[in-house]
Amino acid sequence: MDLSSTLDLAQLRALSAAVDGGTLEAAARALHVTPSAVSQRLRALEAATGRVLLVRSKPVRPTASGEVLLRLARQVELLAGDALDELDAGAAPGPPGGERVQTLPIAVNADSLGTWVLPALAPLAGSVCFDLHREDEGRTADLLRAGTVVAAITSDPDPVAGCSVTRLGAVRYRPTASAAFARRWFPRGPAVEALARAPVVVFDREDDLQHRYLRRRAREPRDPAGPLDPLGPLDPPVHRVPSTADFLTAVRLGLGWGMVPDLQGGAERAEGSLVDLDPSGAVDVALHWQQWKLRSASLDRVAAAVTAAAHRHLQR
Numbered sequence: 215m216d217l218s219s220t221l222d223l224a225q226l227r228a229l230s231a232a233v234d235g236g237t238l239e240a241a242a243r244a245l246h247v248t249p250s251a252v253s254q255r256l257r258a259l260e261a262a263t264g265r266v267l268l269v270r271s272k273p274v275r276p277t278a279s280g281e282v283l284l285r286l287a288r289q290v291e292l293l294a295g296d297a298l299d300e301l302d303a304g305a306a307p308g309p310p311g312g313e314r315v316q317t318l319p320i321a322v323n324a325d326s327l328g329t330w331v332l333p334a335l336a337p338l339a340g341s342v343c344f345d346l347h348r349e350d351e352g353r354t355a356d357l358l359r360a361g362t363v364v365a366a367i368t369s370d371p372d373p374v375a376g377c378s379v380t381r382l383g384a385v386r387y388r389p390t391a392s393a394a395f396a397r398r399w400f401p402r403g404p405a406v407e408a409l410a411r412a413p414v415v416v417f418d419r420e421d422d423l424q425h426r427y428l429r430r431r432a433r434e435p436r437d438p439a440g441p442l443d444p445l446g447p448l449d450p451p452v453h454r455v456p457s458t459a460d461f462l463t464a465v466r467l468g469l470g471w472g473m474v475p476d477l478q479g480g481a482e483r484a485e486g487s488l489v490d491l492d493p494s495g496a497v498d499v500a501l502h503w504q505q506w507k508l509r510s511a512s513l514d515r516v517a518a519a520v521t522a523a524a525h526r527h528l529q530r
């Protein structure tokens with residue numbers, strides 16, 4: 215099937231707008247057309263490809279075939295935006311306030327978003343608008359595959375099809391608690407028996423850092439010839455706090471211990487109100503920047519800013 219002569223840019227824009235807005239009505243508002251016009255463009259695109267591209271749920275979501283064309287739609291939008299920027303650069307100055315600002319959807323993990331990423335992006339805010347998608351670093355690459363974003367900070371070192379990958383560095387997490395919590399629950403240090411009982415703070419149900427540390431500690435006393443886990447799996451009480459700043463506050467207030475990145479809590483550690491429970495228990499999470507392989511000036515500027523900031527803040 216030769217789609218190069220049948221794919222229509224207006225139809226691709228309708229697909230992108232529908233996924234962004236979640237409904238055909240929202241897509242119509244974004245495109246300044248009627249919902250009927252959006253529906254007609256989508257039906258025409260599905261007829262041209264011979265595939266169902268959208269699940270008409272609320273919100274609408276792309277099918278596997280729709281994700282392929284959604285990636286194409288995003289790429290066309292990105293390249294078109296760069297072309298317009300280049301044309302604007304060579305044109306005579308217009309009236310103030312008429313500048314066009316390009317929007318780039320990017321997936322970022324919560325800890326990076328809450329610490330070093332926003333300062334890195336701030337100098338570009340006059341020329342780029344950021345549509346930031348917060349997701350666990352182990353899942354941000356999925357948004358690239360789906361065509362939802364044009365770039366992602368991810369723990370996945372394997373490039374998504376059609377993407378390049380650059381290692382940014384690693385975030386070091388340490389098992390951390392308030393001084394009062396440590397005195398109450400770990401008077402003799404983080405013994406396995408104490409870790410089995412002491413409350414723990416996790417970010418959300420995707421956050422495995424704390425339990426990764428617990429699984430490692432549960433195996434340490436094991437005799438290789440003996441039972442797998444002397445105490446069984448460590449299953450302490452859990453508080454879920456799905457906010458980077460509030461996660462640190464929860465640990466500071468003594469709700470439980472948690473894996474706190476070195477990028478946070480430095481002042482509290484220095485003054486002793488937060489303590490490192492286990493100096494040998496640090497966990498490093500490597501982060502990578504993945505982006506589409508496109509010659510895009512705006513995306514390249516963002517990549518350069520993110521990479522430079524990562525080199526300043528992350529473990530090499």
